[in-house]
Amino acid sequence: MVRELRYLLYELSHTILAKKRQILVIGNNENGSTPELERVAYETGAEVAKSDSVLVTGGLGGVMRAACHGAKDAGGLTVGIIPQNEPSFANEYCDIVIPSGIGLARDFLNALSADGVIIIGGGSGTLSETCAAYMHKKPIAAIKNTGGIADKFADQYLDHRENVKIIGVNSPKEAVKFILGKINSA
Amino acid sequence: MVRELRYLLYELSHTILAKKRQILVIGNNENGSTPELERVAYETGAEVAKSDSVLVTGGLGGVMRAACHGAKDAGGLTVGIIPQNEPSFANEYCDIVIPSGIGLARDFLNALSADGVIIIGGGSGTLSETCAAYMHKKPIAAIKNTGGIADKFADQYLDHRENVKIIGVNSPKEAVKFILGKINSA
């Protein structure tokens, strides 16, 4: 009840809060990534930045690094939440590094830090983050034709609870548009 | 290197260590569980206990509670690792409660606390624990014909890395036997 009231207040006061929109991009790390996936990730990071949202990623290589790179080139702000306890493990395009020190359990931090999530390809780590986002009912878009988790779960629910449907989209631009729409109608 | 040496030492000294085998049972909580699933879970808990292993679960309802119940009835020892920070949220069949206070990120604690994992049905929380176990290369058995995550991923790898295959088994007894075999040959 208190929670609901606080959230209502948060929503009502949206325009006066400093908090920026935060969009999480997840996908294959350097083990499993491809130049094609990284091209999509770069473009997704750029679209997140152009939408005036902060890009959040797991801060490491592959899709995470390419997304940060794209966001920086488009003048955006990037946050990397990494498993290790030293910032030096983050990729070089992270403005802000959260060296969580909690290992891969940081997948939950990533999901909780998101107002919306975009999936590009991805393996078991991406699936872990998707589960965390799903359990916390975050809007989730999966860019189709990127393989892995994105294609496996596009347009599906993760389970019988039907918390949120993972929406398949055709491009980074469409992914960001979908997330913004969900945030604005929340 | 140090890690490998420590592990070697650990293996060699196996017989003199106090540490007991720890088997994690995961599956639907009270939201999604059925009497049939709980019957399987009860039997699985009992088999874990009979094998002289400690049963680890997420400590809450449904499959977790039934597995603990079975283990207690068979004279076993049970550990519940719960998301909340108060032990009172654990089910009444947990001998030892770890009130993690880290929310659903405790799924990673569960997986890391396991020498092997048994899946019974399950939704997104179970999938999250399965991802955590897979990323840390734990032996995983899925009891077939229990639906959910167990049937969806039986005899499959979670991703291209092929860390560990999730082995489909036909009964609680077979599940425990598979896990013990993996632990003993590790």
Add this chain to the structure above:
Amino acid sequence: MVRELRYLLYELSHTILAKKRQILVIGNNENGSTPELERVAYETGAEVAKSDSVLVTGGLGGVMRAACHGAKDAGGLTVGIIPQNEPSFANEYCDIVIPSGIGLARDFLNALSADGVIIIGGGSGTLSETCAAYMHKKPIAAIKNTGGIADKFADQYLDHRENVKIIGVNSPKEAVKFILGKINSA
């Protein structure tokens, strides 16, 4: 409200719950420990075991290892919650190992897993655990004349909130007696 009701139920049902009393012993690790401190820790572990409580520690060396050793020699059950994600880092007297994988933030897990806390000497890690226990209002005893955090904070509150006073005691036996008294009157 739900929380209060659950807790009431928990209290009322106390006699039928499987959950055992869990007592956390904290103090210097191998870096900072002494034979004298370990003698006190050994005796404390034994007293915890004799009181039919489970001994919880941080699972590593020094005071933690000595306490586990004492508990095992007295026929008790021991749980080690370690920072690493592999059980092989735990000392050899832990029956159950929780390889948290969350680094030193596991100090909070230790505190939350305690129905009461006993301090023996100790440095900054011990102080961290004491803060966590204090913030969650756990009963805390400090064995006097063991130096470090125990002597620095015996018979004091950690801050102006006066959550719980850290009670100075003269022996392991007195420490366990104090904790049991607090648990039974809770």
Add this chain to the structure above:
Amino acid sequence: MVRELRYLLYELSHTILAKKRQILVIGNNENGSTPELERVAYETGAEVAKSDSVLVTGGLGGVMRAACHGAKDAGGLTVGIIPQNEPSFANEYCDIVIPSGIGLARDFLNALSADGVIIIGGGSGTLSETCAAYMHKKPIAAIKNTGGIADKFADQYLDHRENVKIIGVNSPKEAVKFILGKINSA
């Protein structure tokens, strides 16, 4: 070894990395804060911003909120890492919110996210963060005459390890100057 090489690379490449300096300000929350402490916190936040560093705080009330307020008024960027799993619990001056969902264990995230730490007054939560920062050898300044933890530990080590001395300073400006000096000479 890999770690050392990575860190060396990090240091050498310092000028081309996107990562900004991150300074953590800790102190009393709304329970224990005073207008005088908040004045100091506001000024500290402003000094952090003027030094072109990102302000990191625990994201809640009292000293945390006042520091964020000061940083925003000075044109800075603020990150709030909160215990809860919903961003709405953060104060209104946080640009970026990390809703950790791990409860008070987030004190460790705060410390790990800091290139340096400034203490203003403070109780047991502040002490917990100080322990975490000390164990990870972060530079720490305590603003004198603000009471609480700041005055209790100014110009002291937390324990026999003498990891880092908590340096007492006379003003927010001096605190930031000390931290910058430590970061630049690292």
